[in-house]
Amino acid sequence: MSEPKHTLHYFPQSGNSYKVGLALNCAGIPWNAEKVDYFGGETRTDQWRSSVNEMGEVPVLEVDGRKLTQSGSILLHLAQETGKFGGATTAEAEEILRWILFDNHKFTSYLATYRWMKTFMQPAPHEEVLKFFKARVDGALAIAGKHLETNSFVVGNQVTIADFSMAGYLFYPAEEFGFNVRETHPAIGRWLNRLQSLPGWKAPYELFV
Known part of the structure; x- marks a missing residue:
């Protein structure tokens, strides 16, 4: 079985991460979860900002090598990718x-x-x-x-x-x-x-x- 192509960087208390994780689950998309040490300051490091998200935020959804950020934008991407939850008209x-x-x-x-x-x-x-x-x-x-x-x-x-x-x-x-x-x-x-x-x-x- 091939590995999921979606990896979600999250921390459990993040409702914005939850929006994306829930959409992935309800769309039936396999995904990996990558927990971020938000409270320990991981997203505020230069390394995180240079390699994961320059905005210093989660969620980040990796899709086939792309790193998507901002929950609203990620949700729009998932609707377009899957053809689900994007509206009928x-x-x-x-x-x-x-x-x-x-x-x-x-x-x-x-x-x-x-x-x-x-x-x-x-x-x-x-x-x-x-x-x-x-x-x-x-x-x-x-x-x-x-x-x-x-x-x-x-x-x-x-x-x-x-x-x-x-x-x-x-x-x-x-x-x-x-x-x-x-x-x-x-x-x-x-x-x-x-x-x-x-x-x-x-x-x-x-x-x-």
């Missing part, structure tokens, strides 16, 4: 990109920053800083929740890479956020349940170790 493909851009700018960006500061940052930030970001999280969740009240998925009637992008951080344990999004936003909870029914779905700390 040109209009849907454009709508997928719209929601991925929203996710990267207003949804994941605030969720990830708030979770990082609340759970992993040492020393912990000032309480007012947390309150500021929590307000931004609440606003982003309200937009997504309202959209999902009348839509089964983010775009169209089937799962797309927009769903993987938007859900990237929401499957992490509620205690890492200090609130349970399934309880505070029932429409988001129902959407997450639909995603969990996908063949290949795994929770972050089951997919990554």
